[in-house]
Amino acid sequence: MARSVIAIPEPKLEKAGDLWRLSATIAGKNVFFESRIPLSPRPEVLVCSFLMPAMAFHADLEVEGGLDEVFLENLDFVRRRVKEWWPELGGGEVRASKRASAAPGPEVGCFYTGGIDSSYVLQQLHPKLRYAVFVEGFDIGLRDEARLRLARETLGATAAACGVELVSVRTNLRQNLLFQQVRWGKNHMGALSAVGHALGSHVHTMFAAASDVPPPWGSAPDLDAAWSSGSLKIENFSAELSRLQRVDSVAKWEKLRGRLRVCLERDTPHLNCGNCEKCVRTRMQLFVAGSPDGLGSFREGPTLRSAMSDLAEAHDEVAGQWREVAERLQDRRLLRHLERALAGRRPAVWRRALREFKKLGERAAREAMPHRTAAVRASQ
Numbered sequence: 301m302a303r304s305v306i307a308i309p310e311p312k313l314e315k316a317g318d319l320w321r322l323s324a325t326i327a328g329k330n331v332f333f334e335s336r337i338p339l340s341p342r343p344e345v346l347v348c349s350f351l352m353p354a355m356a357f358h359a360d361l362e363v364e365g366g367l368d369e370v371f372l373e374n375l376d377f378v379r380r381r382v383k384e385w386w387p388e389l390g391g392g393e394v395r396a397s398k399r400a401s402a403a404p405g406p407e408v409g410c411f412y413t414g415g416i417d418s419s420y421v422l423q424q425l426h427p428k429l430r431y432a433v434f435v436e437g438f439d440i441g442l443r444d445e446a447r448l449r450l451a452r453e454t455l456g457a458t459a460a461a462c463g464v465e466l467v468s469v470r471t472n473l474r475q476n477l478l479f480q481q482v483r484w485g486k487n488h489m490g491a492l493s494a495v496g497h498a499l500g501s502h503v504h505t506m507f508a509a510a511s512d513v514p515p516p517w518g519s520a521p522d523l524d525a526a527w528s529s530g531s532l533k534i535e536n537f538s539a540e541l542s543r544l545q546r547v548d549s550v551a552k553w554e555k556l557r558g559r560l561r562v563c564l565e566r567d568t569p570h571l572n573c574g575n576c577e578k579c580v581r582t583r584m585q586l587f588v589a590g591s592p593d594g595l596g597s598f599r600e601g602p603t604l605r606s607a608m609s610d611l612a613e614a615h616d617e618v619a620g621q622w623r624e625v626a627e628r629l630q631d632r633r634l635l636r637h638l639e640r641a642l643a644g645r646r647p648a649v650w651r652r653a654l655r656e657f658k659k660l661g662e663r664a665a666r667e668a669m670p671h672r673t674a675a676v677r678a679s680q
């Protein structure tokens with residue numbers, strides 16, 4: 301039976317107010333990328349976004365307008381690696397004519413979220429970086445305007461302290477039903493590379509932070525590089541280091557004080573809730589790296605001891621990071637909680653009940669005081 305085909309049109313570029321908007325209709329739905337700096341309407345943006353989602357249906361892509369010849373060749377590696385790591389994905393042939401590479405952009409950029417890994421990239425590479433790129437709509441939803449503003453201000457301050465310009469790119473890609481067919485952990489580098497190609501007239505290289513999650517995972521040095529074209533290089537930085545080694549480097553970096561942003565919790569008005577697994581893991585990493593106050597970036601949530609006593613089991617993807625913390629941890633009480641979580645045992649039932657009760661209370665207090673968020677932000 302012939303495989304199904306998803307059409308990739310040439311993206312449109314328009315100026316809407318003070319924003320440049322690149323958009324296209326894929327499988328009947330509009331996808332857009334917006335930025336204050338001009339974007340490049342290259343089909344590579346859409347192929348990076350939708351290659352893996354198409355593979356969830358064992359479908360191929362048919363691309364209008366031709367693709368950069370180096371990019372087209374690199375996709376062989378992407379497809380091979382994807383099928384090897386996730387055999388449920390298939391198809392993914394890309395039918396496109398070859399196009400000579402565009403002239404590379406003059407500058408170098410990095411993707412920046414404010415977290416440990418991308419802050420390490422900024423710390424190490426800022427003398428050669430022009431742009432730090434923050435994508436709105438990836439880990440903070442487009443409707444969450446208050447947190448987006450907070451993230452823009454905070455990340456912009458860190459970048460400015462390094463002499464680097466923060467560029468925000470807004471996109472509705474994560475809301476797209478086709479895109480959602482593949483888990484973010486598998487496809488986030490395709491999505492980030494899409495943003496890189498959209499900025500292709502400005503940059504010749506985009507650095508992406510290594511993630512310290514073992515394969516199979518959507519980011520690895522050779523897989524990240526395979527999203528490159530002849531004019532834009534996607535480069536994974538510092539995969540040779542563990543997460544804790546990167547934490548060691550940024551734990552006392554004053555430019556990051558009060559500005560680290562690691563939390564993926566949606567139900568918090570703050571930069572970091574201080575209490576989710578990722579917040580607690582980062583607080584513990586900073587603790588053993590000599591920054592017991594978490595670089596002043598976790599002012600909300602429980603004390604570190606209380607958060608550790610509530611810690612649920614450590615997931616496989618991050619168990620290595622927790623073990624790294626355990627090896628250095630000298631505090632016996634904290635170590636006991638950590639070893640329990642690593643052994644897959646959850647906290648006692650009464651602790652879990654208490655935690656849920658506290659969360660409900662915090663939510664009720666927030667809903668009763670709609671102006672609190674603004675007041676807290678103003679005081680930070």
Ligand SMILES: [Zn+2]
Nearest residue numbers: 563573576579
């Ligand atoms: Zn959190």
